[in-house]
Amino acid sequence: MTTADRAAAAFQQVYDRAPTGIWSAPGRVNLIGEHTDYNDGFVLPFALPYRIAVAAAPREDGVLAVGTLGVDGNVQHADPFPIADLEPGVVPGWAAYPSGVAWVLRSQGITGGADLMVAGDVPAGAGLSSSHALECAVALALLGLAGLSPDGDEASSPTRQEIARWVQRSENDFVGAPTGLLDQTASLCCVEAHALFLDVRSGKSEQVHFDAAAAGLEVLVVDTRASHSHTDGGYGARRAGCERAAEILGVPALRDVEVTELTETLARLPEDLRPLVRHVVTENDRVLQTVDLLHANRLGDIGPLLSASHASLRDDYRVSCLELDVAVDAAMAAGALGARMVGGGFGGSAIALVPVGLHSDVEKSVFAAFAERSLPKPRLFTAVPSKGAGQDR
Numbered sequence: 001m002t003t004a005d006r007a008a009a010a011f012q013q014v015y016d017r018a019p020t021g022i023w024s025a026p027g028r029v030n031l032i033g034e035h036t037d038y039n040d041g042f043v044l045p046f047a048l049p050y051r052i053a054v055a056a057a058p059r060e061d062g063v064l065a066v067g068t069l070g071v072d073g074n075v076q077h078a079d080p081f082p083i084a085d086l087e088p089g090v091v092p093g094w095a096a097y098p099s100g101v102a103w104v105l106r107s108q109g110i111t112g113g114a115d116l117m118v119a120g121d122v123p124a125g126a127g128l129s130s131s132h133a134l135e136c137a138v139a140l141a142l143l144g145l146a147g148l149s150p151d152g153d154e155a156s157s158p159t160r161q162e163i164a165r166w167v168q169r170s171e172n173d174f175v176g177a178p179t180g181l182l183d184q185t186a187s188l189c190c191v192e193a194h195a196l197f198l199d200v201r202s203g204k205s206e207q208v209h210f211d212a213a214a215a216g217l218e219v220l221v222v223d224t225r226a227s228h229s230h231t232d233g234g235y236g237a238r239r240a241g242c243e244r245a246a247e248i249l250g251v252p253a254l255r256d257v258e259v260t261e262l263t264e265t266l267a268r269l270p271e272d273l274r275p276l277v278r279h280v281v282t283e284n285d286r287v288l289q290t291v292d293l294l295h296a297n298r299l300g301d302i303g304p305l306l307s308a309s310h311a312s313l314r315d316d317y318r319v320s321c322l323e324l325d326v327a328v329d330a331a332m333a334a335g336a337l338g339a340r341m342v343g344g345g346f347g348g349s350a351i352a353l354v355p356v357g358l359h360s361d362v363e364k365s366v367f368a369a370f371a372e373r374s375l376p377k378p379r380l381f382t383a384v385p386s387k388g389a390g391q392d393r
């Protein structure tokens with residue numbers, strides 16, 4: 001059964017009618033370009049084959065009802081809430097994510113109530129954007145019920161990037177996580193067999209062909225099972241530091257600092273801000289170098305850039321943690337060409353670029369390193385660039 005089928009079946013059972021439609025959105029990994037999005041910089045994510053599906057039908061009373069199908073087969077219900085009364089802070093827990101989307105769409109004139117049923121297989125809390133997948137699927141569902149689709153021809157059809165910005169607003173202002181545009185854009189705009197090269201400032205993007213298997217390689221994801229959160233201060237503190245540095249330097253964002261001017265630029269900053277700036281500026285440069293290598297069909301040469309990204313996130317940006325470092329080091333020791341943490345950090349997942357023949361060596365090495373430190377067993381899977389969000393039926 002696909003996640004869409006599971007969402008549809010649970011919808012029928014709980015609401016005693018068929019859904020009007022089913023929409024779904026994927027989780028993502030970011031190949032490179034971490035903590036650059038809110039600095040107006042560059043990112044290079046691709047979508048995972050794991051998705052969150054939302055079965056939906058309209059309601060006449062302006063109320064949003066959300067149920068979510070757990071892995072145990074039980075449905076958890078959020079308290080039904082009138083969309084007209086949604087305000088930041090009024091909806092606790094996981095239901096804040098779908099409610100925030102309804103809240104932001106209300107400001108776009110989309111006010112109709114809906115019954116929603118959520119089912120998915122994006123690992124939660126793994127730094128693979130399960131919450132963004134949920135938000136993007138809910139956004140497409142509520143838009144779809146209002147007769148709007150990002151793929152529609154009508155002049156009123158919102159673009160995928162517009163929807164990504166709405167979803168970001170719901171997350172920033174309703175859920176209270178000061179995140180950037182990376183995850184929503186990845187979930188909405190990625191396509192199969194490609195990574196999405198996005199210039200966050202201009203909104204310009206390019207689908208860059210990414211076929212690891214053709215190069216005899218794979219991108220292995222290590223979900224460390226160390227939990228993380230972007231509402232608890234560490235993420236916001238880094239972001240505030242970047243904004244303060246840009247202000248001192250008199251530039252709109254750290255994107256405007258050239259890597260060739262880094263040494264002189266750092267000298268103009270207080271010591272505590274220098275590592276943050278060094279990370280962002282060098283990371284933007286690594287994204288551009290990675291894209292150049294992919295354009296030159298040299299996927300096998302991007303490994304050192306991935307590893308340099310990890311070192312920078314660990315030592316300068318200081319958002320790694322024991323589990324992520326153990327995963328990266330163990331993968332490298334077993335022959336990975338490069339490895340790095342992905343997402344916001346403080347837990348979640350790492351990726352490793354691995355020759356196909358070394359898959360089981362890397363896996364064994366990672367399991368052994370975790371066992372040696374008595375860390376819970378991580379979950380490993382191979383990530384293949386998959387399609388972005390859309391209507392399933």
Ligand code: GLA
Pocket residue numbers: 033034035036037038179180181182183230343344345
């Ligand atoms: C989280 C945020 C993104 C981005 C990454 C770090 O995933 O949601 O906006 O800032 O962290 O690159």
